[in-house]
Amino acid sequence: MRLSYETIHTELVRVLRKTGFAEDRAYNCATLFTETQQDGVYSHGLNRFGRFMKMIELGCIDIEAEPENIFGFGAVEQWDGRLGPGNLNAYAMMDRATELASQHGLGMVGLRNTNHWMRGGTYGWQAADKGYIGICWTNTNQNLPPWGATEARIGNNPLIISIPRKEGHVVLDMAMSQFSYGALASYRKKGVSLPVPGGYTNDGELTSDPAAIEASYRPLPIGFWKGSALSIVLDMAASVMSAGTATHRISSDPLKETELSQCFIAISVLTDFADANTLLDEIVAHLHASPSNEGEQVYYPGQRTLAKRKENIAQGIPVDEDVWIAIKGM
């Protein structure tokens, strides 16, 4: 089924208000979920809303809590998320980073004690919409084995880098595993192999069989040892900058994955916007003109999200019927 933005947003506001969210916070939180759904990232849109509500019920998310500024030095600040809703906290912190950037050229916020920010790309689009280069990342619980290990001890920490561009921002939104558990399940249900190896069997053999990876809990970090190392430094930087909790101390129970640490950086583009835009368009055109195998095509990061957004604005936003029935019943 496809629904309008307005229909989805109104329904989410209703549920959030009923749960006790203040009017403006219900509105903003619903906006972040609805925009994520509209952008085609269903896993972190409505499909995630039920878990979000469950974590409020369990007391992991405090719907009234707002982030508090703990310490600052010039353009760097440390904030405590006080276990507020992860998406509202993250949005407020990227907003703060852009404020700092407007005063200092660039700004950075380390945020501790927050909750899952849902779609990380949201805060990249946010920075770019305001004209800033955005860089942000979060840690997670332990869900990926470090290179050389057989047990999950590092996080699938997403890294987002965005660059403002008139014809469509460039937005990288990249987790550290080659395939998420959600993606593995989706391939398995379709009965197809992964397009490239995505993890290990219980015997430590590289495999493209999604079920074997689900069984071993050993998905592959991107670039093997490289993605493993990147995950480690992102966790360290986020927990050190925020004086917060690192991955190894975050509960492995998905419903108790809380006290996360995150970083938000916003950077003023010193180059004249028109010149920067010309340069970016030239890079994009060069990529688009790449020779490729039949049926393949080169995209710039963010291109397909923007295309999906336009499609969903025109045709309505796809919603899983069961998910929608569940939300209507909340």
Add this chain to the structure above:
Amino acid sequence: MRLSYETIHTELVRVLRKTGFAEDRAYNCATLFTETQQDGVYSHGLNRFGRFMKMIELGCIDIEAEPENIFGFGAVEQWDGRLGPGNLNAYAMMDRATELASQHGLGMVGLRNTNHWMRGGTYGWQAADKGYIGICWTNTNQNLPPWGATEARIGNNPLIISIPRKEGHVVLDMAMSQFSYGALASYRKKGVSLPVPGGYTNDGELTSDPAAIEASYRPLPIGFWKGSALSIVLDMAASVMSAGTATHRISSDPLKETELSQCFIAISVLTDFADANTLLDEIVAHLHASPSNEGEQVYYPGQRTLAKRKENIAQGIPVDEDVWIAIKGM
């Protein structure tokens, strides 16, 4: 053969002075090469010195040029490298980023018109030695096909992230390809397969055969589509922030790979250093305690570099005999 730091450094200073380097610049440039060799990164230490000298001879590197501040706003600055030696330029710019960070909490420099910085990790260690978190990256010429393409149109742009730590800094130094061309050649010469797939055959099949990848010029970006996307945003950010040249306009002739664009970020750690150190040590201990397959072990990023450094300080620095003879003859 193994040589002392002093022997190598003295010899490099002699060659650089003979080429016309001013005394202090010869000393500093020799230091950067010798330290890289001492850290075991031979490909960007002495093994690269000949090409560095050749590019001076060809006029790509101007040994007298120093970077010039073009524009600044608060903690962000744009500099022109004026085609000076890439390692001296990069060192000066990370130094400038840490100065900005000492005033503003964090600092960032976009550098254009520079040359190959040799080992990127150098500038990560540099920031960490001064007590700052360092992030830097460079673009390169076109040496990697973007995801979906059959022709090299993006760069193998290394990304460095470092975190200061008392018992050994954490330093990620990661290029975008799974294996460099240097690594491919080294596996081929040994007659062994790559440990994991590293690129494509001419027929577009994933392969672990190094020679097949050298023939196709299609090494694999880390994480397939993800590393490709990361390479693209790093090139865009570096060229936009510095108003410099992007990858697609940089010469594909290795001896004319010049006019590079780079970014340098230094961040003040707001958390008390002792507390931050305790947290980092805890993360490292947790990684080291990972269960693993026999003969495997988990390292934190930078751990093996530090171990190699200690070994080479104790036993002398390994130098390829032919390389040393060539340098002696310069």
